[in-house]
Amino acid sequence: WYPYISRLRLTLVNCTRPSQSSFFPLCFTMMDLPEGLQSSILSRFCDGRSIAIFFEVLFSNKQLRQLAFDLVRDALVDRYKRLAEVEFNNYEEIRDVLDIIREEIRMCRVFQDVNGQMTCDEGDGTLRESVAKNISSWCAIIEYFDTMRLQRGERSGEFVLWCGKLKTQQGFGTIQRAELSSALWTVTSMDYVFDQLELNNHYLTYPTIDTLPPSVIESPYGILNMESKEDIDVLQRIRYYLRPDPDTARFLLVPSQMEYEPTLGFALNQHLMERKGLLFYWDGNDEGDFEYSLTRLAENVKRILQRIRNDEFEK
Numbered sequence: 001w002y003p004y005i006s007r008l009r010l011t012l013v014n015c016t017r018p019s020q021s022s023f024f025p026l027c028f029t030m031m032d033l034p035e036g037l038q039s040s041i042l043s044r045f046c047d048g049r050s051i052a053i054f055f056e057v058l059f060s061n062k063q064l065r066q067l068a069f070d071l072v073r074d075a076l077v078d079r080y081k082r083l084a085e086v087e088f089n090n091y092e093e094i095r096d097v098l099d100i101i102r103e104e105i106r107m108c109r110v111f112q113d114v115n116g117q118m119t120c121d122e123g124d125g126t127l128r129e130s131v132a133k134n135i136s137s138w139c140a141i142i143e144y145f146d147t148m149r150l151q152r153g154e155r156s157g158e159f160v161l162w163c164g165k166l167k168t169q170q171g172f173g174t175i176q177r178a179e180l181s182s183a184l185w186t187v188t189s190m191d192y193v194f195d196q197l198e199l200n201n202h203y204l205t206y207p208t209i210d211t212l213p214p215s216v217i218e219s220p221y222g223i224l225n226m227e228s229k230e231d232i233d234v235l236q237r238i239r240y241y242l243r244p245d246p247d248t249a250r251f252l253l254v255p256s257q258m259e260y261e262p263t264l265g266f267a268l269n270q271h272l273m274e275r276k277g278l279l280f281y282w283d284g285n286d287e288g289d290f291e292y293s294l295t296r297l298a299e300n301v302k303r304i305l306q307r308i309r310n311d312e313f314e315k
Helices: 002-014 020-030 035-045 048-059 062-087 092-107 131-149 187-199 229-241 290-295 297-309
Strands: 109-112 118-121 128-130 159-167 174-182 220-225 264-267 277-282
Touching: 035 048, 035 062, 048 062, 048 131, 062 092, 062 131, 092 131, 092 290, 118 131, 128 131, 131 297, 159 187, 159 297, 174 187, 174 229, 174 277, 187 290, 187 297, 220 264, 229 277, 290 297
Parallel strands: none
Antiparallel strands: 109 118, 118 128, 159 174, 174 220, 220 277, 264 277
């Protein structure tokens, strides 16, 4: 079976943007292999996007739909186990999240509804979603953690919690591609920063209080990265007006809804001098619901993958 693995590697190397057409011949060549070996190849040699496309190619054939699900489910269970026990064994919450999702995948059973659509019952029979949607979500989560794991250089060991546009009130301009990263990761923090920086926020501004809460400015939680030339120009204007003294209101830029009661904000980068961006301060209190944030994890990672690559991950 070594030639199949060689062809699989060649396909992945030559396809920077994998597509169904590039995987179609390989998928049906692999069908000659034992099912267990097919799942093992998918788990060991394919990234999340490639597994998702493999599934879509087989799933397009109605006669192979059950087989497609069985193969990919077994591959995902194995991949999630490896991520939790090997790649992220030092990150307690990531391990817990991966273990929960792995068990969800393992327990998932496929049914055909009255409309002929295949749905996934995740064990308790109360929530059924389309098989394709579940596979896409599970693969996206793998893709996110693999992408974070493979970061090198100054970003090694960090996780992108959010990325997007940020406007400023003081005329500094708009940061077109801000990436908020941190060495700390929780499933609720991804939800919290998305809500506070994107859903509820209109612009960044100075706080209107005289004294900043000590819990907020105690230590940096992460960094707001800016790399494009246009964003660096905005960063230079922000740097000119921000102050390094935490006893002044101009120490932080905060989201508009936190003007009077800031719990997070962005300050001059005095610690990681070579990084282009602003330090991210946060008291770490997201008051989030773990189970609810877990249901939104796939949505959050898909958004991040789409934006950091400027390329839409399969929905």
